[in-house]
Amino acid sequence: MSATRRAAVVGVYTTEQGKRLGRTKVSLELEAIKGALADAGLAHTDVDGLSPLLAEPWSKTHMYWAEQLGERPITYIGTGQGEGAVAKAAGAISAGTCNVALAWVAHAGGGNAPGSKAVPTAAPRMPDFHWEIQGAYMTPLYALWAQRYMHEFGVSSEDLAQVAVIHRDHAVLNPDSVMGRKGPVTVEDVVSSRMVADPLHLLDCSIENDGGYALVLAAEDIAKDCRNTAVWVLGGAEATATDVYQTFNNPWFPEEGKSVRRCTDMAFDIAGVSRSEIDVANLYDCFTITMLRNLEEMGFCKIGEGADYVREGHTKLGGSMPCNTDGGLLSNSHNGNPSGMSVIEVVRQLRGECGERQVPGARIGLALGQGGSVHGLASTVVLAHD
Amino acid sequence: MTAPYLKPLPQVSEENRPFWEGLSEREFRGPRCRSCGQFGWVPYPACRNCFSTDLEWVTLSGRGVIYSYSVVHRGPAAFAGDVPYVVVMVELEEQPQPMIVLGQLDDCPLDQVRIGLPVSVTFHNIPGEDVTLYRFAPSTPVGSSGGD
Numbered sequence: 006m007s008a009t010r011r012a013a014v015v016g017v018y019t020t021e022q023g024k025r026l027g028r029t030k031v032s033l034e035l036e037a038i039k040g041a042l043a044d045a046g047l048a049h050t051d052v053d054g055l056s057p058l059l060a061e062p063w064s065k066t067h068m069y070w071a072e073q074l075g076e077r078p079i080t081y082i083g084t085g086q087g088e089g090a091v092a093k094a095a096g097a098i099s100a101g102t103c104n105v106a107l108a109w110v111a112h113a114g115g116g117n118a119p120g121s122k123a124v125p126t127a128a129p130r131m132p133d134f135h136w137e138i139q140g141a142y143m144t145p146l147y148a149l150w151a152q153r154y155m156h157e158f159g160v161s162s163e164d165l166a167q168v169a170v171i172h173r174d175h176a177v178l179n180p181d182s183v184m185g186r187k188g189p190v191t192v193e194d195v196v197s198s199r200m201v202a203d204p205l206h207l208l209d210c211s212i213e214n215d216g217g218y219a220l221v222l223a224a225e226d227i228a229k230d231c232r233n234t235a236v237w238v239l240g241g242a243e244a245t246a247t248d249v250y251q252t253f254n255n256p257w258f259p260e261e262g263k264s265v266r267r268c269t270d271m272a273f274d275i276a277g278v279s280r281s282e283i284d285v286a287n288l289y290d291c292f293t294i295t296m297l298r299n300l301e302e303m304g305f306c307k308i309g310e311g312a313d314y315v316r317e318g319h320t321k322l323g324g325s326m327p328c329n330t331d332g333g334l335l336s337n338s339h340n341g342n343p344s345g346m347s348v349i350e351v352v353r354q355l356r357g358e359c360g361e362r363q364v365p366g367a368r369i370g371l372a373l374g375q376g377g378s379v380h381g382l383a384s385t386v387v388l389a390h391d
Numbered sequence: 392m393t394a395p396y397l398k399p400l401p402q403v404s405e406e407n408r409p410f411w412e413g414l415s416e417r418e419f420r421g422p423r424c425r426s427c428g429q430f431g432w433v434p435y436p437a438c439r440n441c442f443s444t445d446l447e448w449v450t451l452s453g454r455g456v457i458y459s460y461s462v463v464h465r466g467p468a469a470f471a472g473d474v475p476y477v478v479v480m481v482e483l484e485e486q487p488q489p490m491i492v493l494g495q496l497d498d499c500p501l502d503q504v505r506i507g508l509p510v511s512v513t514f515h516n517i518p519g520e521d522v523t524l525y526r527f528a529p530s531t532p533v534g535s536s537g538g539d
Contacts, residue, residue: 122467122468123468127395128517130402131402132401133406133407133410133433133434134401134433134434137399138398138401139494140466141478144463145461145463149460152506202461202462203461203463203464204461255482
């Protein structure tokens, strides 16, 4: 085999993100795919890799889209969180398995929030030990995590709230964000918003909205002729851990870390980049607690010190590593699987397209997806422009 | 006539039947590995420590302490009318690897729920359904802290 060729993100696109857009999922998918290909200056006939980020059942999803694209000979069949999907597609491109890969998601019609769940007419049967039998759903699971974390490390609701404040401040500078137009919030606003699942208040939780997005990756020889600056995939990885998929092992917060630590260490190793070189980051902030845990698990501070790291201002625009500059899942968008939105924001930062929220001179960026829950499934990718 | 139970219930299968049958017999059972002695929760078809399939169902104490909790104020679907309710993770007393079991807590004033509170399994037949569920309650009665 010849020397491995580099892979780059060459096209990105986000549709309108909003509470209820009155659009169908497929119309959002088509807009996102067409938009990302146009951003790259490529045609649908160039695509030979598919990575739908919500794919159920996965094989049918790929075959549907291969047919929709004109019975393209697709030679890379991927899926995953945005970060993992980008890492794997880049690996496939480097290995010569495909040349141009699409990763995308769209979500329409809501359904994630507890209030959107209809009462059935008969008791539904769930897999044997499913948390829903116990009245739990995503927010209570993260609340259990937060409660134990606050207990072990002496962290307060106000400590958590500062994450929501900072990410809203960033969203205010992002005209496309769902919550930015509502203006900034204070720590007091967060801790006095209504309780959803103690200790998580409404403003500790991500929003829930419709929207779609897509990314296009291409091999080096194609990327150099694309419309926009190539943003190279330096390295990325995925990992899983036993962390409340159905159970977990005590201790919940081990020094050696869990899946986020593993995939982040691996991504940095592959990329040959050190943590201090990161100019901008976007880390999956489904709840305020998640952001603190992300920063710790990724090795930017010690376990239990996430709140101190945030208080020192590192994650703010103007800080040492501005994070979630689009407003994140807390204030920009949570559209079913928003993990790839993080990659897109980092790409835009590295291209210098972010207007008022631009991190000056950003060259190396980092994105994290996680979930499933809590830190059960994770993926990290390191990106850079030349 | 009692209202039908509309919350999710488990699919009982060949693998998990001893657990759910145990509940109907007022026993909280868990799988223990005959090869390495480890208990497993949630029950998996093979030991999560040594991957042996030589497992036995044993009756557990059903006693433990609250490892974490959340007072839920927004419940999905049929849980919406139950709020506020308490979801707990209970660390059972069996060793060597403590099992942490997700469930709901009853009979405890909200201001008395705390990490470390001793709790025990309780058993609940579901009217009109062929299934018994487990919940938790304080091991000794807990009164409200009172006050105005």
